Amino acid sequence: MSDPMEQFKVIFFEECSELLTSLEEGLMLLQQGDQDSETMNAVFRAVHSIKGGAGAFGFDALVAFAHIQETLLDEMRSGTIVMKPEYIDVLLQAYDILSELVGAAQRQVAVDKNYGAEAALAMKAIMENKGVAVSEKKPESPDEESQDIDSHRFKISFKPFEELYQRANEPILLIRELRDLGEMEMTLDTSDMPNLEEMNAELAYFSWEFSLVTEFSEDAIEEVFEFVEGDCELTIEQENLVTPEKPVHTNDPADDNITDQAAVPAKSNSGETVVSQSIRVELDKVDRLVNMVGELVITQAMLREQGSQLLVEQYPNLVQGIEELSRHIRDLQESVMAIRAQPVKSVFSRMPRLVRELTASLGKKARLVMSGEETEVDKTVTERIGDPLMHMIRNSVDHGLESPEARLDAGKDEEGTIHLSAFHRGGRIFIEIEDDGAGINKQVVLNKAIENGLVPPDSSLSDEEINNLIFMPGFSTAESVTNVSGRGVGMDVVRKNIQSLGGRISISSNAGKGSKFTMSLPLTLAVMDGMVVEIGTEKFVLPLVNIIQTLRPTPQEVNSLPDGRNVMMFRDEYISLVPLYDVFDVKDATHDPCEGLVVVVEGDGGILMGFIVDDLVNQQQVVIKSLETNYELIEGVSGATILGNGRVSLIVDIATVQEMTAKKTQETETHLTQVPVSMEVH
């Protein structure tokens, strides 16, 4: 990072990726028929900014392409070219090439000269149809350091007419572009400003005088004003380069009371002094902060453990100090995590395009409706839900939705709808993918499962169990392998991915009406609230969100079932007791729930279970550490943490424990019910 230019480049590419995202979003909105001129402007600005930055670094191929794209977009937003659906396809194609070019520039790979020529031609064709000529951008590299070599001073006066504003042009964009050409000083002339009463929001009152020192020719300056030609009074004069330092003179742009329309030119003047409300920070720095806070949480737990042994009377201030420290660290931790929180939009925004491409290649019609894109979740989560989400959307389009004909036959709109939504609930984020397709055909699924040997032929499964079969490894109902799905990556991988994030996925389906996948994920993968429990000599952490209640049952309340399970009456229903000592193979643990304790937890699908533990230790925030970094995933355990005494403790993954228990029970049950049948086999 010693080269300052490199640093700027890094920032440029960061901006590019943001700009490309907003460009894509805008294009998607336009495709859905968005008529808002602001959308068009946003799209234009994105391309414009990429071009501007690329010019500064001399990425000529990128500049040349962006220039054509920019010109076209400008014609579109000014209304010279009326938007048509087929143009969107051209623009999307251009978007792809633009993002490739940005990628190539970032990786410092040379691109083929003709790369994107087709898209460029398509864009030019649109413009030529409307008689718009594309100026060829000269491959000059505006290297700012060398501007002394052959610089000219230009005196430019620029007075926009009201038409300029009406065509949705913004002087600030022109001024910025002008500024990019060299060193510029400007003066705003507000002498035409009438009194407030006489002011008409639709009229233009401002004019500018620029003094620009640049190595560019007059043509380059004209090019800046190319799109507003005729909508303004413009004179460009070359002066002799004697540079008396003139201070930047900016007139105060009148009253704050002026209306929005008139405020546009005013903003362009004061815009430079507006203090930004956000700063750009390298993710590494935030991650370091999060890690440090994690260590702090552990240290604090250690202090608290030590502090709990002190007598309050003896060290009142120390004990109180430790308490306060805990509170502050908790606040600190929440604030730090909030820095890294990100709206799921960053992931969702990739989906409309996916749906578009999928429907095109599968000959289906679908609409993606999204809601809750602003729901925030830690970056560690957003980073890792992209792939599973994409796969699920693929699954919904490919397997969920029917062909347009089949939909019409079923009396549905030929265009299917996929609803993607996100929301917070109970300290977790929920993401739902709902389609109005055919739903899961239980018979097909069951037959397939039997065929693949996933379930025995004579098994009778509940609807829910059948639905869940699609998450089994080696299961795919795709009757023909399309290039969309059926590439060996099944829903089992999706489920595994989600589970490795401490998430759950469930499905509900209504034959003929559609299916709904629901994912629930933790808001962060860094910390969680846990209950430390003792089982034998080992300590385990249970996620606090799942805990309903802790109690010690009386012997009368505990009953045993023929399948070997023990059940307990809890809130008017029987819940099964899960011997954690058995699941985790802990010796010297209390087996009798009436001697130890029962922690009632809520598992997948709202099923209640009673975990048998020896004792509760305390409730605390724990930092989640991965076991997989240096070892491997352990069934029933979602991760590990370090307790106040420095020892490692395992975090119980309630859903997998539930699965393990269910599997075991099923084995026993199968054994009990199938003994006579399997006699023949043996």
Added chain:
Amino acid sequence: MTTIAANDTPADEQAGDIADINQYISFNVGKELYAVEITTVREIKGWIPTTSLPNSPDYMRGVINLRGVIVPVFDLRTRFRRGQTEPGKNHVVIIVKLDARTIGILVDAVSDILSISSEEILTVPDLDVNPEYRFMEGLVAVEEKMVAIIKPRLLFNMELVPDLEPETAAEVA
């Protein structure tokens, strides 16, 4: 014996003149001596109690907290099917870096740091009777004692070697 033996057998002329010398850390497990390349060793720690992991192989002794990182500790004695180490204060855990992973190996005691030229490393007698030999890079004699140079990567990489099943041993034999 070592140096003389190596010089008497100029097996490889190219490597002959400037014999590349590597350093190894040797350690005891019972009476046996083993060694690992020093560059893979990150640190040597006294034994601290581990948190055991359920449903793991018997030689997996559990995990420890190494300055905020969860590190698995393996019992080399158990890995070689010679029973379980009853670790006390004098036992040590050698922290080794294997590619991206950091693991600990529980041994009885660290013995020495050896400088061994590649010529001194003798091949393991190729009887192919015991699959354990696969984890050995070679043998070297130091002061009349044999030291087996082991490759922890092969011993404790879960994907490569799922488990050293007694059946496998029987099969190969």
